[in-house]
Amino acid sequence: MSAELIEGARVILDERIETASVRIESGRITGIDGARDGATVIPARGRILAPAFVDIHGDAFERQLMPRPAVMAPVETALLETDRQLASNGIATAYHALTLSWEPGLRSVDTGWQVVRALERLRPRLTAENRLQLRWETFCPEAEPLIAQALAGPDRPALAFNDHTTSMLLHPDVPVQDRPFDQVPDYPVTPFDAPRFVKKIAEQARRAQISPEGYVALLTRVWDRRAEVPGHIARMAALARAQGAPMLSHDDSQAETRAYYRSLGATVAEFPMHDRVFLAARDAGDPIVLGAPNAMRGGSHLGSPGAAQMIARGLCDILASDYFYPAMLGAMVRLHADRVAPLPALWKLVSLNPARAMGLTDRGRIAPGQRADLILLDWPEAQAPAPLRTWVSGRPGYSALPPASR
The missing domain is CATH 2.30.40.10 (Urease, subunit C, domain 1)
Structure with a gap:
């Protein structure tokens, strides 16, 4: 060359x-x-x-996999198009947030296997460095063989502990930002006939391509194995530690949740949902990840803390593309215009800091x-x-x- x-x-x-x-x-x-x-x-x-962007959590590739609800595209076609989008948006290293869930359809373990195998076949043809964030639903032990194989592969993935099951079942009187620690014995569960829950289930069932009744039956079976979840988490965390893989916990709402995952080696706090979690993470020295769309738009679409405010307070180290690849550059534009920090300091949020959090010491700076x-x-x-x-x-x-x- x-x-x-x-x-x-x-x-x-x-x-x-x-x-x-x-x-x-x-x-x-x-x-x-x-x-x-x-x-x-x-x-x-x-x-x-x-420096080109290092994106440690992006799930916009799902739009290529499922361009319309319940319409799946060929996996290799979807990933090749995703790779083009990464390069054209300045993303040289991308961790695709591959959700591994008990749900059928887009976020199923079966789809996860298709993506893992397609990336292996496509690796010589890809422009960006396409890696994986194994965004594991902790109620899904069926994903463990995939996680084990991916962790042993040549492109070391990240492992993110994700629990949308307890979030989905949260009682409507409890704001999602105040969701208790996932493993408390008296977790506040919603009545299954609550209108908001019925509406949510209809939307989830459509993505999973099953009936709402079938989805509720599946969710009930999944919830019944709740007592087994801590053992699955401990086993996967031990496997990731043995492989030297970076670990993250996702959507923590309590300092207790952050402390639990930190004790297992998940030292990156991804999308904390409450001020107390940001402060607990900062006190422990955990890198904190927020979404670049949050920074670009001027706030979270979920009502979580605003990225610009957290950056100004020293409570955000990394911005990830989340659901929109152009947002990494868009966030730099908005934060620079709002004079949140000088541009070199802002740029570390999308290059040097995420690279270091993933253990990639060879990139992220000029x-x-x-x-x-x-x-x-x-x-x-x-x-x-x-x-x-x-x-x-x-x-x-x-x-x-x-x-x-x-």
Whole structure:
């Protein structure tokens, strides 16, 4: 691979932005402000050059898998399209939040196996580094063989502990942000004939492609095995620790919940739902993840704490694409315009910090020796930016630029 010199861009470095030229060769950044020395020159004056995004939780790929309710697309087609979207949005490393649930359909273990196997087959053809966040519904022991195989694979996944079962069954008088610790013996369960529950079940059943009555019967059987769940969690956490896989817990609403998962090795707090959890996570030194759409929109669509407010308070370390890949760049635009923090500090939320949380020390910043995961932006003053080119380990991933010159 011949050397390239991205010349004259405004470069987002660790603590500052400065006009510089960045040389890349053999997949690495090899110098800043060096001579051309025979490199292919990428003219970048007036552009922004930044570390490419590291997305540790994105489930927008589900829209490619199921473009309409109950309509499934071929898995390889869906993943190839997802890969194109990642590259065009400046995402060089993506952890697909693959939900492994007891539900049939889109989030079933069967669909999970299809995605895992398709990614293995497609790996040589993909542009971005497509990894997995095994977003495991803890009431689903049927997923354990898949988790074990994925953890032993070459692209070390992350394991996220997810409990939508207790959330789904929560009594309507209890706000979801105040949901008790999942394992309390007197957990407040909704009456199955409550109007809100009936409506929710109808929506869930449609996605799972079964009748509402069938869904309730399935949910009842799942809830009946509640006493077995802590043992399943302990076993999967031990397996992840043995493989050195990063672990996260999702939607924690109580400090007790965060402490429980931290004790098992899940040191990343993903989408905390209450101020007390943010504070408990910060006191323990746990990285805190929020959604980039939250930051881009100016608030959570679920009524959880706002990302901008938490960033300003030092209670958010990472922004993930969640359900919308363009939101990572969109969040940078909104937070920069609102002067929440200087742009180099904001950019760490979507590059360096998520890379470190996942144990990826070779990316996330522009410095000699780092992987050449870069995004070149056209960002006129007071206007929306547009990605012009993405590099993934020095390889061209996406380009809207004219051909380079020597």
